[in-house]
Amino acid sequence: MRTVLVTGPGGAGRTTVAAATALAAARRGRRTLLLSADAIPGFPDATEPTEVTEGLRFARVDSGEHFRAELLALQDQASPVLDLLGGNRLDAEELTELPGSGQLALLHTLRRAAEGDWSHDGYELLVVDLPPLREALAVLALPEQLRRYLRRLLPPERQAARALRPMLAQLAGVPMPAQWLYETAARRDAELAAVQTLIEDRGTTVRLVAEPGPAAEDVLRAARTALALHGLRVDTLTVNRVLPRHSSDPWFAALAAQQEKCVDHWYEEWAPATPLCEVPHLGRDPQGLDDLALLDTGANRTAFGATGTGGGRFEGDGLAVEPADRTGGRADNPWWIEGPSAPDAPDGVLVWCLPLPGAVKEELQLVRRGDELLLTVGPFRRIVELESGLRRCTVSGAALTDGVLRVRFTPDPGLWPRTS
Numbered sequence: 544m545r546t547v548l549v550t551g552p553g554g555a556g557r558t559t560v561a562a563a564t565a566l567a568a569a570r571r572g573r574r575t576l577l578l579s580a581d582a583i584p585g586f587p588d589a590t591e592p593t594e595v596t597e598g599l600r601f602a603r604v605d606s607g608e609h610f611r612a613e614l615l616a617l618q619d620q621a622s623p624v625l626d627l628l629g630g631n632r633l634d635a636e637e638l639t640e641l642p643g644s645g646q647l648a649l650l651h652t653l654r655r656a657a658e659g660d661w662s663h664d665g666y667e668l669l670v671v672d673l674p675p676l677r678e679a680l681a682v683l684a685l686p687e688q689l690r691r692y693l694r695r696l697l698p699p700e701r702q703a704a705r706a707l708r709p710m711l712a713q714l715a716g717v718p719m720p721a722q723w724l725y726e727t728a729a730r731r732d733a734e735l736a737a738v739q740t741l742i743e744d745r746g747t748t749v750r751l752v753a754e755p756g757p758a759a760e761d762v763l764r765a766a767r768t769a770l771a772l773h774g775l776r777v778d779t780l781t782v783n784r785v786l787p788r789h790s791s792d793p794w795f796a797a798l799a800a801q802q803e804k805c806v807d808h809w810y811e812e813w814a815p816a817t818p819l820c821e822v823p824h825l826g827r828d829p830q831g832l833d834d835l836a837l838l839d840t841g842a843n844r845t846a847f848g849a850t851g852t853g854g855g856r857f858e859g860d861g862l863a864v865e866p867a868d869r870t871g872g873r874a875d876n877p878w879w880i881e882g883p884s885a886p887d888a889p890d891g892v893l894v895w896c897l898p899l900p901g902a903v904k905e906e907l908q909l910v911r912r913g914d915e916l917l918l919t920v921g922p923f924r925r926i927v928e929l930e931s932g933l934r935r936c937t938v939s940g941a942a943l944t945d946g947v948l949r950v951r952f953t954p955d956p957g958l959w960p961r962t963s
Contacts, residue, residue: 544662546669546741547778550679551752552762556783558583559829559838560752560822560862561672566832567839567863568668569598576661578652579672580604580645585831592661596832602652602661609648610640620727645674646682650738657741676751676766684773684925686739690732691926697728748778755782755805763809768901769923774877777817779844781862782806784824810845820844820862839863880930881949893936893952900946909950911938916950 549561558581565577576592582603587593590608592600618632649671655661656669673679741747749770753759763780770777785806786799810819823841825834842861881894899907899920908919914934917926936952943949 544657544666544669544746546671546744546747547750548671548673548679548683548742548747548775549750549752550673550676551781551783552754552759553675555752555754555759557675557752558672559835560750560781560783561670562586563822563829563835563838564750564862565599565601565668565670566596566835567861568670569596570836570839571863573598573667573863574665575599575668575670576656576664576666577601577670577672578604578649578656580606580649580674581672584829585835592664600664600666604645604648604652606645606648607640609651610644611635611638613647614638617727646678646685649673649682650685650735653741654734654737658737676762680766680769680773680923683742683775686735686742688926690735690739693728693732693735697725743774748776750779750781751777752781752783754784755802755809757805760805760808764812764901765921765923767813768899768920771877771897771899772918772920772923772925776877777813780809780813780817780819782809782819782821785821786824814845818845822862880932891954892939893933893954895933895950895952897948897950898946899943899948902943902946902948904943907943907948909938909941909948 547561547564549557549564551557551560558579561579562577562583565575569575575598577586577595577599579601580603582588583601586595586601588603589601590603590605592602595601614633615635615638622632653671656666673682751763751766753763767777786795786802788799788803790796790799806819806821813819821843822838823843825837827834829835829838839861844861878895878897881896897918902920906919906921908917910917912926914929915926916929918924933952935958936954938950939953940951941948
């Protein structure tokens with residue numbers, strides 16, 4: 544199953560584009576599931592996959608319902624301890640969701656689509672309407688972060704005394720909290736691992752939606768680096784609500800000219816690695832399936848030829864076109880290691896290459912902490928585990944060149960086997 548994650552600056556029309564993309568794919572014969580936390584005009588308001596039209600189903604992410612169900616389940620699991628402490632249980636009617644519950648509900652829904660009861664419906668394409676860019680980046684990074692916290696706070700290797708817990712429970716007279724706590728942590732880790740696998744899968748891409756203008760330029764510039772930091776691949780920059788290029792009205796013509804200047808700049812910045820798709824302004828807010836179909840048929844997708852062939856702009860297949868593979872042979876890992884035999888690697892030194900387009904040297908921070916690398920780019924941060932070979936090395940330097948951060952690792956003689 545291929546997955547398209549749709550996001551963009553707030554107010555850019557990402558929900559509409561996500562719906563139009565899903566409809567376009569379904570009309571081309573692909574069995575498609577669309578997920579969104581927002582209601583969509585003309586779509587059923589249902590939290591389970593419900594048919595919209597032939598080949599297309601829609602499910603709304605209900606964060607309130609998920610929050611109440613999760614908290615009540617946790618309360619039931621901890622009931623022996625709560626009873627011991629004299630705690631008063633909460634009823635579903637008095638539960639109001641807390642900040643952050645929407646993110647967890649979205650992850651839960653993604654897991655159901657990836658490997659839960661929805662995965663057996665044979666969907667070929669999953670389109671996910673994510674929150675605005677900054678929040679979307681936080682959601683996509685959350686599975687990796689939460690799994691790291693669980694491993695640090697409840698290390699699986701510390702469960703060696705599990706056999707003693709029944710005896711300790713009899714001595715204490717109550718079930719040991721550690722038992723259900725570790726079981727809950729293991730279940731949560733498995734669920735988060737499923738979502739992380741979906742996000743990192745080769746068939747998962749991000750589709751950015753932006754309305755051309757100065758505000759969107761700043762947001763996209765930062766997002767481009769942040770997406771690369773988390774290893775996410777952008778398949779298309781969808782330029783939404785594009786005005787007609789020619790008008791006799793001076794005020795209208797000035798707006799169109801401003802848009803055109805912005806779009807030309809995006810072509811220079813994003814292409815040819817990322818194609819652009821220009822979606823016309825309908826002159827009204829899209830309502831219903833007919834308007835969504837108009838967005839697809841009016842979309843002008845611009846693609847480029849292979850690097851070195853001259854390339855050029857040409858119209859493609861609207862919103863449903865599949866992305867080209869532009870990873871340069873590194874499809875499984877956007878970050879790669881150049882060994883001592885690589886042309887750019889000094890003798891005896893391993894170079895870890897991290898593409899960070901748009902990154903600025905002054906905003907980069909790199910810290911080695913045990914077997915992890917703490918990488919900060921402006922306001923964005925990621926903690927990644929080093930591969931086994933790099934763990935036996937010391938960091939000997941780093942350089943940012945042509946949008947690629949190259950971190951040099953020198954083998955530690957005390958940790959590498961000696962060769963004669």
